[in-house]
Amino acid sequence: MSHPELFFDEVAETMSQDELISRQNQALKEKVRYVMANNAYFRTLYRKAGIVAEDFRGLEDITSLPIIAKANFRETYPLGMCCVPKNQIREMHMSSGTSGTPVVMPYTQADLKQWASCMARCYRMAGARVGDPIQIMPSFGLFNGGFGMYHGARAAELFVIPTGSGNTERQIRLAKDFNTRIFTAVISYTTRIIEVMEKMGVELPSLEIGIFGAETVTAAMCEKIRNRLGMDVFNIYGMTETGGVGTLGMDCQAHDGIHVWEDQYYLEVVDPVTKVPVPDGQLGELVVTSLTREALPVIRFKTGDLTRILSREKCACGRTHLRIDRISGRTDDMLIVKGVNFFPSQVEQALLEIPGVHSEYQIIMEEENGVCDVHVLVEAEPGVTGFVVEKKLKERLGFSPKGEVLPVGALPRVDGKAVRVIRKKS
Numbered sequence: 001m002s003h004p005e006l007f008f009d010e011v012a013e014t015m016s017q018d019e020l021i022s023r024q025n026q027a028l029k030e031k032v033r034y035v036m037a038n039n040a041y042f043r044t045l046y047r048k049a050g051i052v053a054e055d056f057r058g059l060e061d062i063t064s065l066p067i068i069a070k071a072n073f074r075e076t077y078p079l080g081m082c083c084v085p086k087n088q089i090r091e092m093h094m095s096s097g098t099s100g101t102p103v104v105m106p107y108t109q110a111d112l113k114q115w116a117s118c119m120a121r122c123y124r125m126a127g128a129r130v131g132d133p134i135q136i137m138p139s140f141g142l143f144n145g146g147f148g149m150y151h152g153a154r155a156a157e158l159f160v161i162p163t164g165s166g167n168t169e170r171q172i173r174l175a176k177d178f179n180t181r182i183f184t185a186v187i188s189y190t191t192r193i194i195e196v197m198e199k200m201g202v203e204l205p206s207l208e209i210g211i212f213g214a215e216t217v218t219a220a221m222c223e224k225i226r227n228r229l230g231m232d233v234f235n236i237y238g239m240t241e242t243g244g245v246g247t248l249g250m251d252c253q254a255h256d257g258i259h260v261w262e263d264q265y266y267l268e269v270v271d272p273v274t275k276v277p278v279p280d281g282q283l284g285e286l287v288v289t290s291l292t293r294e295a296l297p298v299i300r301f302k303t304g305d306l307t308r309i310l311s312r313e314k315c316a317c318g319r320t321h322l323r324i325d326r327i328s329g330r331t332d333d334m335l336i337v338k339g340v341n342f343f344p345s346q347v348e349q350a351l352l353e354i355p356g357v358h359s360e361y362q363i364i365m366e367e368e369n370g371v372c373d374v375h376v377l378v379e380a381e382p383g384v385t386g387f388v389v390e391k392k393l394k395e396r397l398g399f400s401p402k403g404e405v406l407p408v409g410a411l412p413r414v415d416g417k418a419v420r421v422i423r424k425k426s
């Protein structure tokens with residue numbers, strides 16, 4: 001059964017895989033020509049790799065294109081990869097710099113529209129209706145979160161409450177006073193909201209939809225939020241390099257993987273070391289190509305994000321765009337201790353399985369004489385002991401970091417992305 005109210009662009013969102021592939025093929029061919037014609041950096045890079053624009057055949061030749069990375073952005077800072085004259089730029093955003101490199105993304109008018117429509121698709125997919133009050137809690141500024149949510153909310157005709165980040169008591173009061181139906185935030189901020197709601201003794205029954213992203217979204221965290229706030233929880237995905245939040249996609253109400261807007265982006269999942277594409281279903285690093293962006297279309301950008309392709313079958317929601325697994329971590333986040341590789345998200349998932357444990361935690365990696373000591377600090381109710389934490393982590397990760405339980409509120413709160421790993425050298 002079709003539910004037109006759950007689509008922003010039903011034709012695009014439900015077109016057949018054959019049609020999608022044919023469009024991707026055409027768009028890729030055109031983009032390679034476009035960047036070579038309009039940008040000297042791309043031209044040099046591609047010529048060095050032996051690419052001749054006129055001979056490039058599309059998807060079948062994609063692996064002949066060099067992979068680009070954050071380093072290319074650093075090398076060309078500020079606008080060395082931009083493909084349009086500066087007077088066509090209407091906005092810019094810059095990455096939050098989690099891995100240390102500022103990435104600048106310029107937008108033309110058409111890029112802003114593309115961003116807004118990707119985001120609007122996400123909103124409708126979550127069930128947002130015209131006029132719904134939406135509270136936008138990521139910050140408004142260089143970080144793309146606030147403005148991306150805003151541009152999309154305008155396109156989807158929502159009632160925007162642009163609170164930005166911080167001032168949690170006011171967030172809650174406004175949600176109560178304006179019957180906010182949709183919350184959007186960096187996922188770790190919800191912990192703070194829940195704590196302050198409890199302190200204020202306020203409940204928010206009008207909340208029905210939570211759209212969270214910007215950092216690892218574990219199943220355990222989603223469930224916690226779903227149960228505590230009584231709303232449906234969505235995992236939204238995007239990054240500065242693809243044009244911001246929501247550009248890549250989100251899970252639908254079936255919560256059976258993240259739909260990626262395949263008419264806008266082409267995905268490859270590759271072995272993080274060899275960069276050779278891996279088969280569907282296998283975990284690897286996501287490599288993304290922007291098919292429709294103008295100012296700075298990334299082609300084969302290696303995201304550092306680890307995921308797998310879950311399905312290319314039509315989904316229960318009617319969408320045909322492929323689905324990927326939740327991002328399990330970033331290649332630069334991977335921790336290696338005593339020969340065991342793990343991600344902070346695995347620690348989070350394990351911790352949240354312990355009754356009484358709250359969602360704030362930190363992993364302290366302390367290196368002394370080449371030996372790494374790992375401490376996991378976690379906030380929990382009285383009664384949860386370090387021993388319980390260690391036992392659970394041993395069971396889930398295969399080694400025993402030292403567990404330390406702290407009272408709720410002991411760890412620092414941040415408004416943006418949470419800082420989970422702290423490295424110390426003694």
Ligand code: ADP
Pocket residue numbers: 094095096097098099143144212213214215216217235236237238239240241303305326327330
């Ligand atoms: P950075 O954090 O690299 O400085 P951005 O602010 O552009 O830059 O954030 C994009 C990154 O945030 C993604 O590459 C990914 O690692 C992470 N991210 C965004 N959304 C999600 C999500 N839903 N799940 C997991 N990680 C996410």
Ligand code: ZN
Pocket residue numbers: 251252253254259315316317318319
């Ligand atoms: Zn779906």
